[in-house]
Every structure is written in structure tokens, then in C-alpha cells.
Amino acid sequence: MHDNTMQELETRRYFAAGLLEWYDRNKRDLPWRRTSDPYHIWVSEVMLQQTRVDTVIPYYFRFLEKFPDVEALAHAPEEEVLKAWEGLGYYSRARNLQSAVREVHERYGGTVPDRKEDFSSLKGVGPYTAGAVLSIAYNVPEPAVDGNVMRVLSRFFLIEDDIAKGPTRVKMEKLARELIPEGEAGSFNQALMELGATVCTPRSPHCLTCPVMERCRGRLEGRAEELPVKTKAKPPRIEARAVALIEGSGPHAGKLLIRRRPRQGLLANMWELPHIEIERPAGKAAAAQQGAEMEALGAGLAETDGVTVLPERWLMDAEHIFSHIRWELAVYRCRLDPRFEAAGLPPHYRWLDAGEMERYAFPNVFLRILAEVGIEQT
């Protein structure tokens, strides 16, 4: 595999040249391919971590409209950045990006550094993002190995190492680095990813339209579809939760009670409807279960937040699947205890007016629930 015989070197040149020529003719017209601004390219690469192109495109435009340059993002309130990221997921990406951009603003005078040691040291910039931004923005000959690239390389060179393992990525990076044609780092890295995204797909790869099919060992040996080898992740754990939809009265009529999540951990700093984790035994009658859950919800919110509510009736169920947790939510309409209302709310609680949705960033699952009860952002 790593013997640099003349045959192997020739195959590598064939691979790189074939990919470059194909990319030049077939590349998609993507927004971040119409700019040479390193900051814009950087934003696109962070958004594209674990996220599909079609999902990213609208976020990319909105984000850069709000924060068009390093200066703008560096000076923005974190809440606005989080709101601009709302729905994209992995919210630490947004926080890390802003932190990194602030460092670029202060330490590098607003110019995205073009040296690997400098750029890689920034928050949220790992091996992939460093290689992608440096090669695409500055044509620095660094590899950019993501899931697409590992799939393409594992098939073409018939590499059977488990791509879920750390050392495999290092091995792929070494190979990818050696494949980069002189002066073509940006185009070559994008060509590799583009092939993985559009031709060398996880299932049913389109081998017959592949520019390098003639020497693809995976295809020639009939094993393209079984590559790459990857250990499968364990299923998410289930968490049952009871959610309180609390409508205000008097001065708070028409508003809903929301709370902010802790600054660390899952969905950090985002807003949500108050809820608690509950036991949900299987096989219990729905009515009895709902009664038990309403009682637990009242007691739970009193205990955890000191907020006293009176659950009245079941409203809807909702489900949300993270990569590691599966939330099964039951939403209950509640009244706030009038004696409590006079006492005042805990500091992380707010009354939400339907007209000020733009001030609070919610995880998608709560946006869906709010839409269901008639509160949507315009």
C-alpha cells in the first residue's frame, strides 16, 4: 500500500489528474465557491461540519448578511450569533467560531492567518477545517480529510482500516497530502469532496460516471459498496420528558413562560419550554400515565426551579433525536399558580411574547412545539 513503486506513483498521478479535470467540468455552483474571502470560506466550512450543503446554503447567506466580515462577527452579541445559528445544530460551532474570529481580530488585525500553526490553534479549527480553509482560501498544500474523502480514498486504494478510528484519519491525511498536485491544493481537495458527495456516495455509488473508475481497486474487486469499513455507533438512550406550556394571565396574557438552558452542555444557552425528565413505564393506560406525569411535572418544576405550576391537560407529544439521546416529550398545558406569579420569576425565566421570537434562540424541537400552538417567527 505504501510502497512508492513507479506503478503506484503513476496511479496516484492518474487519480489526481482525473479528479482535477472532472472537477473543472462538473463542480456545483455553490455560494462559497463564488468568493475568495477567507472569512467567508471559513464560515462555510464550519457550517458544513456534519451538515449537508443544501441545509447550509440559506444559513450561509443569512449569517454573512448579518456578520459580513471579521469585524462584524467579533463585535456581535453572542445571543445574536446563536440566533443566526438556530436550527443548524452543534451550537458550540457558533460559539467557537466567534471566539476564534475575535482572536483573529485582536491578534492578527482581522486577517485570517495563512500559516497552519496559527490557524489550527484557533477555537473550533481541527485538522479538517484547517486544511479546507487554508487550501481553498490560500492554496496551501494541506489535506482536508472529511467523511467523503475517507470514503473515496478507501475505495480507490482499497484501504480496509476502520475509519471510525483515529489513526485511520492520520493515515488518510498522509496519503491525501501526497496526492495534492503542485499548486492545485484548493481545487484538488474540493474535487475529492465533490466526488464523494455526488458520485462516490455511501450507498449505490455511481461508478460508471466516475472519472477514475478504470483504476479504482474497490470497484475492480467488486467491493466498492462494502467500503469504507466503519464500526457502527451505539443507539441513543431514551429520555422521557414532561414539558410545561405555561400561558400568562393579567399583564402577561398571551405570553408563554420560557427558560434559558445552562451555559454548558447540551443545547448550551438556548431557550426552551420548562420541562423535567420523568419515568414512563411501558404498558400503562394513557390517562393514568398522563395524570402521573402532570403530578410529577408540577412537583419537578417546583423543586428544580422553584416555579409552581398547575398542569391541566395533555396537549401533544413530540420527539427529538440527537446523535446520543432520544427525547420523547409530552407537552402539558399548565396554569401558573397565581400566588407564585406575584412573587417573581427565577432569573433564567422570561415571558415570551409571540412578537419577540427573534430575541431568543430555540432548539428545533421547541420551535416545532411552539408552531403547533400558534407561535411562529415571521
Next chain:
DNA sequence: AATGCGGGGAT
């Protein structure tokens, strides 16, 4: 090396 961290589209 293993785990935490969102959300959605393709099959």
C-alpha cells in the same frame, strides 16, 4: 480511545 454534541435527508 471514547464520548458528548443537532438536525435532517437519502434509501
Next chain:
DNA sequence: ATCCCAGCATT
């Protein structure tokens, strides 16, 4: 229902 996506940070 399953896979996996232009991954990174923390432990």
C-alpha cells in the same frame, strides 16, 4: 429503520 453527513473538544 438505518446511515451518515465538508468534525471538534473534552476526558
